[in-house]
Each structure stands twice: as C-alpha cells, then as structure tokens.
Amino acid sequence: KKKVMADTNVFLDRLLNYDKENMKESTVEKMQPYIKDKNFRPEQVKQVSSALVGLCQWVIAIEKFYRVNKVVKPKKETLGIADAEFNAAMADLNVKKAELKAVDDRLALLQQTLDESNTKKQNLEDEFSNTEKKLTRATKLMAGLGGEKSRYTMQSESLGEVYSRILGDVVLSAGMIAYLGPFTSNYRQELTEGWQSLCKKDNIPGSERYVMANFMGDPVK
Incomplete structure (x- = not known):
C-alpha cells in the first residue's frame, strides 16, 4: 500500500481517472468494512490525519456512486437505446418530411399549372362567346343587307336607265x-x-x- 501511494502524482492521477463506471461488485464488497465503520467518517478521520480526509471522502463517494449507478446504469442503457431509436425515428421522419415537401412542391406546381390552364380556358371561352355574338350580329346584318341588296340592285338598274x-x-x-x-x-x-x-x-x-x-x-x- 505504501508502494501504491509512494508517488503522489501517480496516485492522485489514478484516483481522478478511476474507472468508476465499471467497478466490480467484489471491489465494493471489500470496501464495506470501512463504509460500515462509524470511525471511517471524514470528521473522525480528520482527528487522526487531515491528509486522509480526502481519501476517506473519495472512498465513500465512490461507494455511493456504485450503489446509485447500479440502479441508474440500466436506465441509462435503456435511455441510450431509446435515444438511438428516437434518433433513428427522427432521421426517418426527416426523410419523410423531405419527401412530403417534394410532394407539396410538386402539388403546388401542378396547382399553378391548373390555375393557368383554367385562366386560359376561361379566356378562350370568353373569346369564343364574343366571336359567336359578333358572328350572330354579322349574320343578322347580312340578312338585313340581303333585302337592301335587292332594293339597291333595282334602284341601280333604274338609275342606270335614267342615266342612259x-x-x-x-x-x-x-x-x-x-x-x-x-x-x-x-x-x-x-x-x-x-x-x-x-x-x-x-x-x-x-x-x-x-x-x-x-x-x-x-x-x-
């Protein structure tokens, strides 16, 4: 134990980088005699050695972390799976949104084309109606002028005789x-x-x- 703590920097580095996420149950069991000892408390240890207070706090904290993590870790794993599923679902949703937007854009373009076609159709119908009305008026005018033509022909012939x-x-x-x-x-x-x-x-x-x-x-x- 003295050999482990001989190099203070190495010892502190090992404490700071300790793999607490993957602690073994056997390691925690070895800590139990100290955890259960009422004298193994920071305020008690301080009376013996102020240098060991930090180590005492670290051991107690690590043991508590293990107990809490034992409950939380499965939930974190479940949460990780849920997050992965959520991310996959969101990715799929984004793909569907992109496809929907493409369909909406296409639909908007088709609607614009339809509106333009309807406008052209209405214009053609209006032009056809106006042309039909003009044709009807022209037909009536020609029919009226037909009688006038006969009268004008007779007058022309009569005037021709007069002029002769x-x-x-x-x-x-x-x-x-x-x-x-x-x-x-x-x-x-x-x-x-x-x-x-x-x-x-x-x-x-x-x-x-x-x-x-x-x-x-x-x-x-």
Missing part, C-alpha cells in the same frame, strides 16, 4: 325652261316633240315619252 337617257332629257328640260314658258301647252308639246326628233337624229339618248314633271322630280318634295 339623261343627256337628252336635260337638253329638252333646259330648252323648255329657257324658251317655252310664254307659249301654250299644245305649242310647247309640238316643239318638244320636234326637239326629241332632232336628238334622235343626232344620236342623243333620251326618254321615249319625255315628261318634264317626271324628270325634274316630285313636286310635293
């Missing part, structure tokens, strides 16, 4: 206004027929039966 003989009718109308005012109707008619003959002779187109009232317009208007 307008030169002679203008000549006769100008002559009547300028020269025939003072004369009787019979004499005016005779002169008018003479002028018509001259126009035909010179190939000036005019109405077959010229009536000044018809050529000059509606007297009511």
Whole structure:
C-alpha cells in the first residue's frame, strides 16, 4: 500500500481517472468494512490525519456512486437505446418530411399549372362567346343587307336607265325652261316633240315619252 501511494502524482492521477463506471461488485464488497465503520467518517478521520480526509471522502463517494449507478446504469442503457431509436425515428421522419415537401412542391406546381390552364380556358371561352355574338350580329346584318341588296340592285338598274337617257332629257328640260314658258301647252308639246326628233337624229339618248314633271322630280318634295 505504501508502494501504491509512494508517488503522489501517480496516485492522485489514478484516483481522478478511476474507472468508476465499471467497478466490480467484489471491489465494493471489500470496501464495506470501512463504509460500515462509524470511525471511517471524514470528521473522525480528520482527528487522526487531515491528509486522509480526502481519501476517506473519495472512498465513500465512490461507494455511493456504485450503489446509485447500479440502479441508474440500466436506465441509462435503456435511455441510450431509446435515444438511438428516437434518433433513428427522427432521421426517418426527416426523410419523410423531405419527401412530403417534394410532394407539396410538386402539388403546388401542378396547382399553378391548373390555375393557368383554367385562366386560359376561361379566356378562350370568353373569346369564343364574343366571336359567336359578333358572328350572330354579322349574320343578322347580312340578312338585313340581303333585302337592301335587292332594293339597291333595282334602284341601280333604274338609275342606270335614267342615266342612259339623261343627256337628252336635260337638253329638252333646259330648252323648255329657257324658251317655252310664254307659249301654250299644245305649242310647247309640238316643239318638244320636234326637239326629241332632232336628238334622235343626232344620236342623243333620251326618254321615249319625255315628261318634264317626271324628270325634274316630285313636286310635293
């Protein structure tokens, strides 16, 4: 024992680094006579040797640690297993969270694509509706213009006939206004027929039966 304590530094180092976690039951049993001895108390040992007080405290503390650790160690081991299982579960949970986030991101992208497609669909439906309305209005307009076309065609043909003989009718109308005012109707008619003959002779187109009232317009208007 003196040899063990001969080198103080080595002895203290052994005490500080003592493997208390793996103490044997037999070692603790050897300590029991000292632990049970009422004189093996720091206050009692101090009366004999103040240098041994620390060693006494260390022995008592180590023995108490063993008793407590004997109960706690299995629980610590169980806790270690539980921690390992918890860490494994957390790692698996993190993987699942990452997978869920990937699914959520994909779902958000699909939702965005769906919203854009719905917007495009609505725009196309609106454009189709507007085009359909325009087509309906255009069809009605064309149907209305169809009747106008017939009327315009008839008027065009009628005006064509009027324009084809307008030169002679203008000549006769100008002559009547300028020269025939003072004369009787019979004499005016005779002169008018003479002028018509001259126009035909010179190939000036005019109405077959010229009536000044018809050529000059509606007297009511």
